[in-house]
Amino acid sequence: MERVSGLRCRECGRKYEAKAIYVCEFCFGPLEVDYEYEEIGEEISREKIAGGPKSQWRYWDLLPVETKDVISLGEGYTPLVRAKNLGKLLGLEKLYIKNDAVNPTYSFKDRVVSVAITRAVELGFETIACASTGNLACSVSAYSAYAGIEAFVFIPIDLEKGKIIGAGIYQPNLIGVEGDYDQVNRLCSEVADSFPWAFVNINIRPYYAEGSKTLGFEVAEQLGWRAPDHVVIPLASGCLMTKIYKGLREFNVLGLIGKFGTKFSGAQAEGCSPIATAYKENSEIIKPVRPNTIAKSLAIGNPADGYYAWKIMKETGGFAETVNDEEIVGGIRLLAENEGIFTETAGGVTIGVLKKLAQTGKIKRDELTVAFITGNGLKTQEAVSEVVSRPKKIAPTLKAFKEEFQRM
Numbered sequence: 001m002e003r004v005s006g007l008r009c010r011e012c013g014r015k016y017e018a019k020a021i022y023v024c025e026f027c028f029g030p031l032e033v034d035y036e037y038e039e040i041g042e043e044i045s046r047e048k049i050a051g052g053p054k055s056q057w058r059y060w061d062l063l064p065v066e067t068k069d070v071i072s073l074g075e076g077y078t079p080l081v082r083a084k085n086l087g088k089l090l091g092l093e094k095l096y097i098k099n100d101a102v103n104p105t106y107s108f109k110d111r112v113v114s115v116a117i118t119r120a121v122e123l124g125f126e127t128i129a130c131a132s133t134g135n136l137a138c139s140v141s142a143y144s145a146y147a148g149i150e151a152f153v154f155i156p157i158d159l160e161k162g163k164i165i166g167a168g169i170y171q172p173n174l175i176g177v178e179g180d181y182d183q184v185n186r187l188c189s190e191v192a193d194s195f196p197w198a199f200v201n202i203n204i205r206p207y208y209a210e211g212s213k214t215l216g217f218e219v220a221e222q223l224g225w226r227a228p229d230h231v232v233i234p235l236a237s238g239c240l241m242t243k244i245y246k247g248l249r250e251f252n253v254l255g256l257i258g259k260f261g262t263k264f265s266g267a268q269a270e271g272c273s274p275i276a277t278a279y280k281e282n283s284e285i286i287k288p289v290r291p292n293t294i295a296k297s298l299a300i301g302n303p304a305d306g307y308y309a310w311k312i313m314k315e316t317g318g319f320a321e322t323v324n325d326e327e328i329v330g331g332i333r334l335l336a337e338n339e340g341i342f343t344e345t346a347g348g349v350t351i352g353v354l355k356k357l358a359q360t361g362k363i364k365r366d367e368l369t370v371a372f373i374t375g376n377g378l379k380t381q382e383a384v385s386e387v388v389s390r391p392k393k394i395a396p397t398l399k400a401f402k403e404e405f406q407r408m
Contacts (some may be wrong), residue, residue: 001066007206008034010308018064020123020198021207030304031206033064041254046225049217049256053077056111056214062250063115063214064207070118071147075103075110076214080222080370085338086351090358094368096228098219099341105142105166106376107135107297107344108240113143113200114210119207120198124306127152127197131188133181133236133297134163135375140200141170152197153185160296168300180291182301212240216247219370220257227252227260229367230318232354233344234374235266236298237274244372245312264318265362266309267353269293269328269345275306279313279320286310290395294383295345297375319362323352331355332377332384342377350374 007016010030022031046062052058056076060068067101079099087095100108113136117128129152130140137153144151153167157176168174177184185201192199200208220227227248233241241264251257268276271293278286286306291299301310322332328345331352335341343351354371357363377384392408394400 001064003036003040003061004064005034005036006007007031007233020120020125020203022203022338022378031369033206033210035062035250035378037250037253038079044254044256056114056211056218059214062217064210065118066122067118070114071119071121071143072114073110073143073146075106075114075225077218078102080219081339081341083279083339086335089334089338090355091365092358092363092369093366094229096219096223096368096370097335097339097341098215098370098372100215100372100374101341101343101347101376105135105138106379108212108215108372108374109135109139110143111214111240112136112208113139116198116200116204116208116213117147117149120200120204120358121147121149123198125196125198126150127195129188129191129195129197129199130154130201131181131185131199132167133299134159134167134379135297137167137172138163138202138379141167141172141174144172145170154185154188154191156180156296157179157190158381160382162381166379180301182288182291193397209239212243212271213247215240215372216244217251219244220248220251223368225257227257227262228370229261230363230369232265232267232350232357232363232369232371234298234350234372235268235303235306235309235320236300236346238266238275238305238307240372240374241266241309241312242305246318262316262366264312264316265353265357266287266313266318266320267350267366268320268322269295269298270322270324271295271350272299272301273322274301275303275309276320276322278306284310293328294380294382295328295349297344297346298349319357321353321356323349327352329384329387333387335373336377341373343373344375344377344380345383346375347373347377348383392404
């Protein structure tokens with residue numbers, strides 16, 4: 001790949017070939033894709049991007065694949081909604097919602113899986129696998145089915161029913177593990193060493209993670225080629241935040257946007273908040289925790305990119321905040337009732353934290369703020385089943401309706 005110089009260790013800077021590796025052999029630091037920005041800069045432009053497909057692949061020049069015949073279900077190019085009602089309620093004049101709940105399998109994971117599976121096929125793999133808290137399971141199952149590739153999907157056995165069905169409908173080899181996500185992930189690391197499979201979030205992780213950059217690209221483009229002033233991002237592994245930051249930085253390096261001073265703030269559930277805890281304690285040590293939250297898609301007790309997300313929040317002047325389960329449900333309702341967007345529990349965390357940051361003045365009234373919604377509420381219906389409106393039962397007559405209307 002002429003656009004890609006290889007993989008580079010985040011810690012010591014050592015470089016590797018663009019193969020199926022993810023850890024530095026010298027210092028055990030994580031590897032990420034390194035690009036030839038001068039060459040890309042000669043090819044890419046705002047006009048070229050605007051004339052590209054209405055999917056994340058309009059940014060093909062900045063994604064780590066060789067082929068243009070990518071494995072895609074039309075992921076990306078999702079709405080950036082001006083949230084006037086919610087903004088007015090929270091006292092924010094320029095609030096936007098990036099609604100990634102409308103991707104093909106209803107979460108942002110479709111972005112990363114499209115990149116990962118395309119690269120895995122290029123590298124010669126015939127089986128795709130993953131460890132998942134739910135959304136990734138749905139995405140890997142769907143994209144593998146579309147590509148005609150066998151899939152092994154490992155999940156905690158107590159996952160939400162909507163996500164189990166959302167993955168199982170595509171008929172993958174679905175493995176329910178008696179344990180939390182961190183235990184599932186440890187098992188998958190052992191499986192990855194024993195089977196010649198492409199684990200999208202293990203040995204293919206450097207390529208997989210790059211798909212998240214496209215959220216940063218899209219927001220900048222949709223805002224008229226500028227970076228937002230403040231963003232609120234849900235934190236699980238921390239990877240999403242690091243890649244949105246990388247996306248905005250790449251656009252700046254390539255001259256597609258001007259200088260950016262975006263503040264990055266992170267949202268976590270109280271029942272699984274190792275990154276937010278480290279932020280509040282002003283400690284760069286991310287202490288693992290045992291998750292206990294309804295926000296299962298964020299329930300990663302030992303986040304792989306936790307330190308890097310912590311560092312970005314500190315360096316950009318952002319914040320980290322948490323919400324409890326009741327506040328998560330409140331966040332889901334707040335977004336639905338004011339903007340007509342039904343988000344899953346991770347989105348409830350994001351909106352709950354957005355509310356807290358606005359109320360405490362950590363997000364300024366005039367800051368152009370973007371909150372990232374990463375998954376659809378239909379996947380976590382259990383969380384809100386007790387707080388939704390119930391049908392009022394009446395006979396099929398006008399008289400019956402008028403009587404009920406009088407009581408309303």
